[in-house]
Amino acid sequence: MNGDVSLLDRYVDSPIYGIAPEHGMAIVLVLGLAMVAFAVRFLARRGGRRSGDLVSRYRVLPSVQRLLFSLLAVSASMNLGMAMGRADSLVGEWLFAVAIAEVAVLRRLLKGRSWRRRLSVVMIVALTVSLGLAVAGFTVGQIGFVTALLEVTALAVVLRSVDGGRVLRLAASLTVIGAIGFTTLAGWGGAVVAGIGVEVRWRCPRSESSGDACP
Amino acid sequence: MNNTTHVNEGPVAAVSVLLFVQGAIVVSLAVEAVVAAVMFGGLSALSAALTVAAAVVTLRLVANLPKRRRRTRRWIMRFQVGWIVFGLLDLALALGLAGRGLTPSGFLVRIALPTSIFWLLRRPSVRSEFEDRESTDETEPSWELEEAWA
Numbered sequence: 001m002n003g004d005v006s007l008l009d010r011y012v013d014s015p016i017y018g019i020a021p022e023h024g025m026a027i028v029l030v031l032g033l034a035m036v037a038f039a040v041r042f043l044a045r046r047g048g049r050r051s052g053d054l055v056s057r058y059r060v061l062p063s064v065q066r067l068l069f070s071l072l073a074v075s076a077s078m079n080l081g082m083a084m085g086r087a088d089s090l091v092g093e094w095l096f097a098v099a100i101a102e103v104a105v106l107r108r109l110l111k112g113r114s115w116r117r118r119l120s121v122v123m124i125v126a127l128t129v130s131l132g133l134a135v136a137g138f139t140v141g142q143i144g145f146v147t148a149l150l151e152v153t154a155l156a157v158v159l160r161s162v163d164g165g166r167v168l169r170l171a172a173s174l175t176v177i178g179a180i181g182f183t184t185l186a187g188w189g190g191a192v193v194a195g196i197g198v199e200v201r202w203r204c205p206r207s208e209s210s211g212d213a214c215p
Numbered sequence: 216m217n218n219t220t221h222v223n224e225g226p227v228a229a230v231s232v233l234l235f236v237q238g239a240i241v242v243s244l245a246v247e248a249v250v251a252a253v254m255f256g257g258l259s260a261l262s263a264a265l266t267v268a269a270a271v272v273t274l275r276l277v278a279n280l281p282k283r284r285r286r287t288r289r290w291i292m293r294f295q296v297g298w299i300v301f302g303l304l305d306l307a308l309a310l311g312l313a314g315r316g317l318t319p320s321g322f323l324v325r326i327a328l329p330t331s332i333f334w335l336l337r338r339p340s341v342r343s344e345f346e347d348r349e350s351t352d353e354t355e356p357s358w359e360l361e362e363a364w365a
Contacts (some may be wrong), residue, residue: 062224203251
């Protein structure tokens with residue numbers, strides 16, 4: 001099967017179009033996050049003090065910051081879920097650190113403290129390392145790809161309000177377009193690098209462990 | 216810095232961010248489609264032409280958003296409906312031919328993102344902003360591409 005595989009086949013069959021088994025926990029955590037959000041809202045309506053405080057802090061945020069809040073909450077949950085799936089590796093520790101950093105920015109946003117510079121640093125570093133990992137052949141998969149898109153959107157929120165001259169604002173606009181382009185390119189490149197071998201490992205792990213060729 | 220800033224951060228600003236991200240995604244798709252058209256030719260050239268046209272329309276809509284014209288709002292909403300229809304068509308084809316649904320990123324880009332933009336633009340507060348204002352708000356931050364495209 002691995003003998004004569006064209007570049008196109010390697011791309012189309014790539015794990016970039018699937019959900020890696022080790023990323024399943026990310027979906028569970030995002031669903032859990034939605035349930036927590038509903039529970040907090042419900043408790044706030046019932047007069048819960050802490051949940052009421054949280055909801056009132058959220059409601060005073062302008063629309064753009066509410067959007068950012070949602071993006072960061074989902075992105076942090078996904079990073080945490082992916083970290084749990086790779087707990088025994090350096091990549092897992094890195095994803096855990098990104099999730100913690102995103103939660104820290106989220107907290108500052110809710111408390112009304114400065115968050116723009118910190119968010120920019122966290123997003124740029126997280127995206128750069130993610131893209132590097134993808135190109136190096138680590139399986140990004142759909143969950144990693146979606147997380148990167150959410151992080152680029154969060155970065156766009158900060159870059160939109162860049163205060164400065166025409167050149168600075170043009171650079172901000174091009175950074176967003178470039179970040180999306182590089183995310184796609186890294187997905188594409190990573191798909192070819194990871195190739196059919198990873199796809200085979202996903203589909204028939206027993207065959208691999210026993211050394212048999214995948215049917 | 217606290218939450219109160221000098222810039223407009225209302226729902227239209229959120230639409231501006233989402234629409235710009237959508238435009239950036241379509242630009243990436245257009246580049247990908249052009250590369251595919253060069254490599255494989257045939258029908259992929261038509262697909263590339265459509266994607267490039269979609270990228271131009273999206274950036275044009277982003278450029279016109281700060282002017283808050285009712286016509287722009289309507290065109291953005293129509294464009295989002297088009298995205299959702301194509302997304303659902305893609306989903307139907309994927310289910311019918313390949314027996315599997317959209318990928319999470321496909322769902323995010325083709326269904327969730329256009330639905331969010333459409334939903335934000337339908338809100339009465341946003342609608343009233345487009346009805347009341349016909350000129351550009353000087354205090355509103357804008358993507359620099361807006362000036363070039365407007």
